[in-house]
Amino acid sequence: MTSNPGAKLNSRRESSNKNVYSLSSNGYDDKVYTYGEAINLAGNGRYSFGLLATLSVCTLAMGVDMFGFSVVVNGCTCDFNLNISQTSVLLSMPFVGPIVMAYPWGYISDTRGRRRSLLIAMWISFAVSTASAFSPNWVVMAVLKFVSTSFCSCAQSASYTLLGESCSEKARDSYMLIMTSVLDFSLAAYVAVAYFILNMDFSYDMGALTFTPWRLLALALALPLGIGAFGTHFFYESPKFLVNVQRHDEALECLRKIWRRNNGKGDKYPVKRIILNEEGNERRKDASLVQSLWEQIVPLFKPPLLWRSIMLYFFTAVIFSTNNSFFIWFPYLAEKFTAGMNSSAASHETGLCNMIVSNNNDTSEAIECTSTMQISLVWSSLAQGVSFVLIMLVITKLAYRKKALMIIIMTFSGLASMGAALIRDNLTSFIMFFGLLTNELCIGIIYTYFVDLYPTSYRGMAACIGVMVARASALSGVNLLGAYIMTHCSAMFYTCGGLMLVAAAVSFLLPPDVRKK
Structure with a gap:
């Protein structure tokens, strides 16, 4: 009569694996929770909102440090007497760095922790960017x-991974899109700051160098990196990462703290045993560094992860090669469009490409080196930032329909790209150019798939390789666009539109949407 409880206990212990943390209470084991159940019980409150805000600052800081460098280069052109080749080298640096470091950051994130890699990256980037x-x-x-x-490129992968693993499943997709909307506002942020600083008139002789407005701008754009790094200290490591590396006590303690700061319901946090319930997390503990690095990346390109990797990296390459290239050239294209609208030929309906090319060929005015910025660029950047943020906040209500959103956004962006070249109405063609840039809204969706479709052990590496693919694609796109936008403008828009329509077609092969309850 007394053998049944012991038999049940033994049966449950035999069915457990090394990913399960076991505690005994009065001779009986407590209930086993999957990680999804455990993080959902931790709730969605002040901790989750604070983490979202802090990691959004980190991603904004990354965007400002990388893309805001273009306005810094514009500011220092006169001081350093830059020619075209030197300017091209400088503008390429923000893309070359992430390509080189993507692999190491993926390894560090998966073996040492998401929070630790983020802290190291943000603090060092802040110091170097300030210098x-x-x-x-x-x-x-x-x-x-x-x-x-x-x-700082680590922020794009580590922030999404840390947020995705530290908030409830119901809120995850919405939070990813909200964080992306903050990144979408980076152009407006650094252009507005640059307008006020670069239009200042001061010069201080410091002996070895002269402190002019562009140096103050560089300091201002580095500040968000320090703010993001400082804020990250107030949050915890991903509990899912801790469970995956067998640090169960720390994982449960983090979950209890998250529950407490989220004003969790009940007298105490109920979870005492967690199982990841994932496949593909096995790794050898006695492997050398080289073997460990190799074993970290090879599974991403072997079944069953191979097809997922091909699809997600294809989407990443298409989005970043088209979006980032036009994003970098946005100030230049907006300036040419404004000049065309203000010219005597503005009454003629020529379309965006003709206005860009004709104003680029206009050499009637003498060229003077200047570091100032026009207010028209600020207004156009603010219009882009505000409109994208509003769109993103609207579609967060449909965040669980990731596949449908991918298809709709990529189709719209592809058609808008072609419309920018086809439509002859000047203002409408420029609005179509804004439509092309909406494919940036898919970035948050892509990183949500990185969290959903990969095992915990390889998730950081998958996301960081995604960053490497993104920056390599952006670097190629920026150089191709710079080389051909003036000679084959319409062809560039048609090519980008075609790529996005192909990506929309491939999106039909993504896993079906499942609404999280």
Whole structure:
């Protein structure tokens, strides 16, 4: 009569694996929770909102440090007497750094922790980016920007992974899209700051260098990196990562703290045993560093993960090669469009491409080196940022329909790209150009898939390789666009539109949407 409880206990212990944390209470084991159940019980409150805000600052800081460098280069052109080739080298540095460091950051994130990798990356990037404001020449600035962006690029993968593993499943998709909407506002943020600082008129002789407005701008754009790094100290490591590396006590303690700061319901946090319930998390503990690095990446390109990797990296390449290239060139294209609208030929309906090319060929006015910025660029950047944020906040209500959103957004962006070249109405063609840029809204969806479709052990590496693919694609897109936008403008828009329509077609092969309850 007394053998049944013991038999049940033994049966449950035999069915457990090394991913289960076991505690005994009065001779009986407590209920086993999956990680999804455990994080859902931790709730969604002040901790989750604070983590979302802090990691959004980190991603915004990354965007400002990488893309805001274009306005810094514009500001230092006169001081360093930059020519076209030197300017091209400088503008390439924010893309080269992340390509080099993507693999190491993926390994560090998966083996040492998401929070730890983020803290190291943000603090070092803040220090180096601050130092770049005092560069004596363009070569030193290029080297420092290479180092700075090599580190801050970790934010794009580590922030999404940490947020996705530390908030409830119901809120995860919405939070990913909200964080992306903050990244979408980076253009408006750094252009607005640059307008006020670069239009200042001061110069201080510091002996080895002269402190002018562009140096103050570099300091201002580095500040969000420090704010993001400081804020990350107030949050915890991903409990899912801790469970995966057998640090169960720390994982449960983090979950209890998250539950407490979220004003969790009940007298105490009920979870005492967790199982990941995932396949593909097995790793050898006695492997050498080289073997460990190799074993970390090979599974991503073997069944069953191979097809997932091909699809997600294809989407990443299409989005970043088209979006980031036009994003970098946005200030230049907006300036040419504004000049065309203000010219005597504005009454003629020529379309975006004709206005860009004709104004680029206009050499009637003498060229003077200037570091100031026009207010029209600020207004157009604010319009882009505000409209994208509003769109993103609307579609967060449909965050669980990731597949449908991918298909709709990529189709719309592809058609808008073609419309920008086809439509002859000047204002409408420029609005179509804004429509092309809406494919950036898919970035948050892509990183949600990185969290959903990969085992915990390889999730950080998968996301970081995604960053490497993104920056390599962006680097190629920026150089191709710069080389051909003036000679084959319409063809560039048609090509981008075609790529996005192909991506929309491939999106039909994504897993079906499942609404999280």
